Amino acid sequence: MKSLKSLLILIVILFSTITSAQITSSTLSGKVTDGDKPIVNATITIIHLPTNASFDTTTDKKGRFSIDNLDVGGPYRLVIKSDEIAEYKRNNIQLILGDNEMTRDIIVNRKQSNANDASKAEGVGNMQ
Numbered sequence: 001m002k003s004l005k006s007l008l009i010l011i012v013i014l015f016s017t018i019t020s021a022q023i024t025s026s027t028l029s030g031k032v033t034d035g036d037k038p039i040v041n042a043t044i045t046i047i048h049l050p051t052n053a054s055f056d057t058t059t060d061k062k063g064r065f066s067i068d069n070l071d072v073g074g075p076y077r078l079v080i081k082s083d084e085i086a087e088y089k090r091n092n093i094q095l096i097l098g099d100n101e102m103t104r105d106i107i108v109n110r111k112q113s114n115a116n117d118a119s120k121a122e123g124v125g126n127m128q
Contacts, residue, residue: 026095029066030102031059032080032088034110038063042082042108046093049075063105072097078106085110 028046032039042059046067059065070076072095080088085108 024072024097025068026070026072026097027066027068027099028070028076028078028093028095028102029064029099031105032063032065033105033107034085035107039080039082039085039108042080042085045079045081046070047077047079049077070095080106080108083111 032042032044038061039059040061040063042063042065044057044059044065044067045054047054048071051071053071055067055070057065057067074094075091076093076095078088078090078093088106088108090106
């Protein structure tokens with residue numbers, strides 16, 4: 001009887017270890033910069049195109065982001081928005097099981113500052 005109980009306990013421990021080790025989702029992470037400086041508090045949206053499921057996060061103070069629990073496969077569309085950058089889109093992203101670290105920084109274009117344009121226009125007007 002004791003050996004049967006021990007065997008059952010061993011089987012339960014074995015199955016619980018196996019089931020907890022299975023990964024069935026994917027993570028997408030990366031860094032957003034303008035080429036020199038990180039883009040802080042940008043909204044990152046990843047859209048699974050077949051289901052139109054959307055997942056959002058924001059970049060941290062180093063421009064980094066990570067979105068967990070994504071379905072494996074794709075295609076996905078990545079959209080990055082912020083008041084200080086032009087909207088960035090990237091299509092046909094395919095995710096594999098586990099972690100998908102973007103190997104290169106995502107480089108976006110900063111918007112032109114209207115304050116600088118206005119001060120330049122005022123400066124030209126004052127020179128008359």
